Amino acid sequence: MSTQSPHTSQGQQRPVLRLQQLSRVHGSGATEVHALRGVDLDVFPGELVAVMGPSGSGKSTLLTIAGGLDTPTSGRVVVEDTDITAADRKTLAALRRRSIGYVFQDYNLIPALTAAENVALPRELDGVSARKARGEAVAALEEMELGHLADRFPDEMSGGQQQRVAIARALVGDRRLVLADEPTGALDSETGESVLALLRSRCDAGAAGILVTHEPRFAAWADRVVFLRDGAVVDQTVRSQTDSLLTGQAAEL
Amino acid sequence: MSIRHGLLALLERGPRYGSQLRTEFESRTGATWPLNVGQVYTTLNRLERDGMVAQDGEDAAGHALYAITDAGRTELKSWFGTPVDRSSPPRDELAIKLAMAVGAPGVDIRDVIQSQRRHTVKAMQDYTRLKAQALAAVEGGGPKERDDVAWLLVLEQLIFQTEAEARWLDHCEARLIRLSTAAGPGAPPVHGAPPIRDTPSVQGASSAHGASQPRRNTGPAHPARSS
Numbered sequence: 001m002s003t004q005s006p007h008t009s010q011g012q013q014r015p016v017l018r019l020q021q022l023s024r025v026h027g028s029g030a031t032e033v034h035a036l037r038g039v040d041l042d043v044f045p046g047e048l049v050a051v052m053g054p055s056g057s058g059k060s061t062l063l064t065i066a067g068g069l070d071t072p073t074s075g076r077v078v079v080e081d082t083d084i085t086a087a088d089r090k091t092l093a094a095l096r097r098r099s100i101g102y103v104f105q106d107y108n109l110i111p112a113l114t115a116a117e118n119v120a121l122p123r124e125l126d127g128v129s130a131r132k133a134r135g136e137a138v139a140a141l142e143e144m145e146l147g148h149l150a151d152r153f154p155d156e157m158s159g160g161q162q163q164r165v166a167i168a169r170a171l172v173g174d175r176r177l178v179l180a181d182e183p184t185g186a187l188d189s190e191t192g193e194s195v196l197a198l199l200r201s202r203c204d205a206g207a208a209g210i211l212v213t214h215e216p217r218f219a220a221w222a223d224r225v226v227f228l229r230d231g232a233v234v235d236q237t238v239r240s241q242t243d244s245l246l247t248g249q250a251a252e253l
Numbered sequence: 254m255s256i257r258h259g260l261l262a263l264l265e266r267g268p269r270y271g272s273q274l275r276t277e278f279e280s281r282t283g284a285t286w287p288l289n290v291g292q293v294y295t296t297l298n299r300l301e302r303d304g305m306v307a308q309d310g311e312d313a314a315g316h317a318l319y320a321i322t323d324a325g326r327t328e329l330k331s332w333f334g335t336p337v338d339r340s341s342p343p344r345d346e347l348a349i350k351l352a353m354a355v356g357a358p359g360v361d362i363r364d365v366i367q368s369q370r371r372h373t374v375k376a377m378q379d380y381t382r383l384k385a386q387a388l389a390a391v392e393g394g395g396p397k398e399r400d401d402v403a404w405l406l407v408l409e410q411l412i413f414q415t416e417a418e419a420r421w422l423d424h425c426e427a428r429l430i431r432l433s434t435a436a437g438p439g440a441p442p443v444h445g446a447p448p449i450r451d452t453p454s455v456q457g458a459s460s461a462h463g464a465s466q467p468r469r470n471t472g473p474a475h476p477a478r479s480s
Contacts, residue, residue, distance in 0.1 A: 052374075054427065200385070216419035217412065220377035227367065235367055237375040 014081070015042035016177050016208035017066060022075035024061050024231075035061040036072070037231040043210060045176060048203040050211045050219035053228035059212045060181055062228070066210060067179045068096050079177060097126050101170020101178045103199075105185035108166035109154040116141060116150040119169040126173070140172045141165070144198060160191030164198050171202055178202065178209045184218050196221045256288065256296050261305060261321055261329040268309045270316035271297060281403040283383070285411070300325065347418070351425060363426060370422045377415045384408045 024036040036058045043049050051059050064070040066077060068084045077084045079099055084092055101122075109118045119137035124130055141147050146164055154162055163183055170178045180199060184192030192215075200221050203209045211222060219225050227235040256278075263269060263277050271293045278288055297319055300306040305325030309318045321329070347369060354362040387405040391398065 054423070197385070214423075216374055216377060217381075217416045219374060220381040220412070220416075222378065225371075225374050225378065227371070229367075235371050237371055237378060239378075 013044050015044050015078075016080055017041075017043040017210070018076070018078040019062070019066060020076040020078070022062070022065060022072050022077065024058075024065060024070070025073045034231050036065070038075070039228075039231070039233055041226065041233070043177070043208045045206050045208055046203055047224065048200060048209040048211060048222045050213060050222035050225045051228060052213065052216070052219050052225055055214070056230075057228040058231040059228055061231075063179050063181050063210060063212050067100050067102055068092050094126075097122055098173070099175055099177055101167075101172075101175045103163065103166045103170050103178060103180040103183045105182040109162055109169075111154050114151050114153055115146070115157065115165045115168075118154075118165060119172050122169065122175075123173050128173075136172055137168075140168045144168050144202075158191070159187050160194055163187065163195045167195070167198050167202065171207055176207050178207055180209065181212045182214070183211070184213065184215065189217070192218060256292065257300060258329060258332040260293070260296055260300065261325050261332075264306060264319060264321040265326065265329060268318040268320040270312065270318050273316070274319075277400075280397070280400040282407050283387075283404040285407055362429060366422050366426050370419060373415050373419050373422065377412060377419065380408055380412045380415065384412060 019039055019041040022036050022039040022041075023034070026033045026035055039058070039062060041049070041062075051062060053059050061070065065072050068077070068079070072085060075085070079095055082091065082095055082099075084095060087095065109115070110121070113121065116134060116137045119140055120130070120133035123133035123136055128136070138147065138150055141150050144164065144167070146161070146168060149157060149161055149165060152161075154165075157165065166183070167178065167180075170180075178199070183199070184195055187195065196211075196218050199209055199211065203223075211219070213219050223239055225237045226233055259278055259281075260274055263274055269277070272290050274297075275288050275290055275293045278293075297306060301308065301319070303324075305322055305328055306319045307322050309320035311317055351362065351365065354360050354365045384405065387401060387408055390401040391405055395401070
């Protein structure tokens with residue numbers, strides 16, 4: 001068994017998401033709050049990046065700006081070669097529909113729609129025929145071993161199942177960027193783990209992901225953990241060159 | 254002592270020779286606590302002296318075999334039945350370091366905390382990758398399932414331990430900030446450094462990913478198995 005990414009050479013890849021010198025100021029004058037201060041971050045295909053930091057450190061602001069749901073005070077957000085900070089409303093809307101998937105802590109799925117209909121929705125909004133969208137949705141669910149949930153409504157699913165369906169919806173069609181804000185928030189730890197395992201496997205299959213979490217155990221599923229403090233990146237883990245941990249020396253003795 | 258009892262537990266499954274015991278101990282624990290053959294034989298000699306194992310002939314290849322005795326079985330049973338002592342904690346270097354960093358001149362305790370946090374979270378990332386492999390091995394079944402399950406439990410212990418440490422670090426930082434806010438500006442225990450550092454403490458932290466960062470490597474095989 002191998003966890004080898006399909007993309008072995010990150011250096012030659014374009015990032016799916018590029019944040020450049022991102023700043024966000026809320027309010028002005030005496031009440032001015034710097035939510036983000038010059039954040040740079042690239043996320044590549046196949047990469048899952050966790051963002052950690054104390055509350056108020058700017059984690060969620062970073063995610064909403066990366067997803068085009070909020071605009072930065074300065075800096076650029078580039079999603080697959082499109083600068084969304086410079087894009088017009090129509091381009092931005094299309095990009096949000098086609099390229100970016102979101103998973104939030106709650107209220108992910110539309111209660112009146114089944115799992116398959118929920119997953120099909122962004123494709124239908126994108127102009128794909130209902131029949132084709134449904135086919136894609138069922139295929140996406142099956143690929144993620146969620147096929148048995150296709151005809152269930154959200155209130156007929158557990159929280160963990162709903163979150164996994166939300167991940168399927170975030171990545172249906174050609175979407176390659178998933179932004180997850182505390183997706184395990186309301187879940188018990190084992191269910192949270194299954195949600196993370198799915199997110200991880202989607203990234204292993206080539207998607208790029210950002211996971212905002214305050215749980216170190218979930219952040220540990222990421223390739224890279226970025227630490228925010230007071231709106232700035234203060235540190236990050238660097239990926240091991242080799243999995244030297246627990247190996248090597250022991251075998252030599 | 255754990256090696257002693259570990260060997261007794263393995264011998265409970267039938268007579269074995271020294272290097273075989275070493276291999277089996279490491280398969281169970283994923284070589285987290287490597288043993289050398291010398292330690293195994295020293296321990297076997299002591300167990301023999303204490304009447305808990307006895308030499309039991311040789312196998313076809315001429316290895317001296319050891320077998321557990323009734324006294325050894327009694328000792329093993331009592332070990333499984335007795336909790337491991339947690340009332341006299343071993344010295345913890347990190348706790349000592351943070352205790353010494355409180356108010357230490359020229360030391361920003363938040364930097365100490367952050368550099369440990371990075372290290373701890375990175376260790377968790379590594380353990381988590383190994384765990385994903387162990388889990389796949391367990392779910393795949395197979396002849397070594399008992400070893401795979403044992404290894405999974407050991408790995409999860411490491412993950413829980415590092416998680417507890419990461420949470421404790423977060424807690425320390427939050428508490429120090431609360432205390433220094435309550436005490437007014439410039440007061441210890443948070444060293445008088447400004448709360449915001451613009452210079453990242455690792456190379457490339459603010460310049461997005463480190464360019465030299467490798468992609469996901471092929472994980473190791475089960476360490477005990479890669480030998």
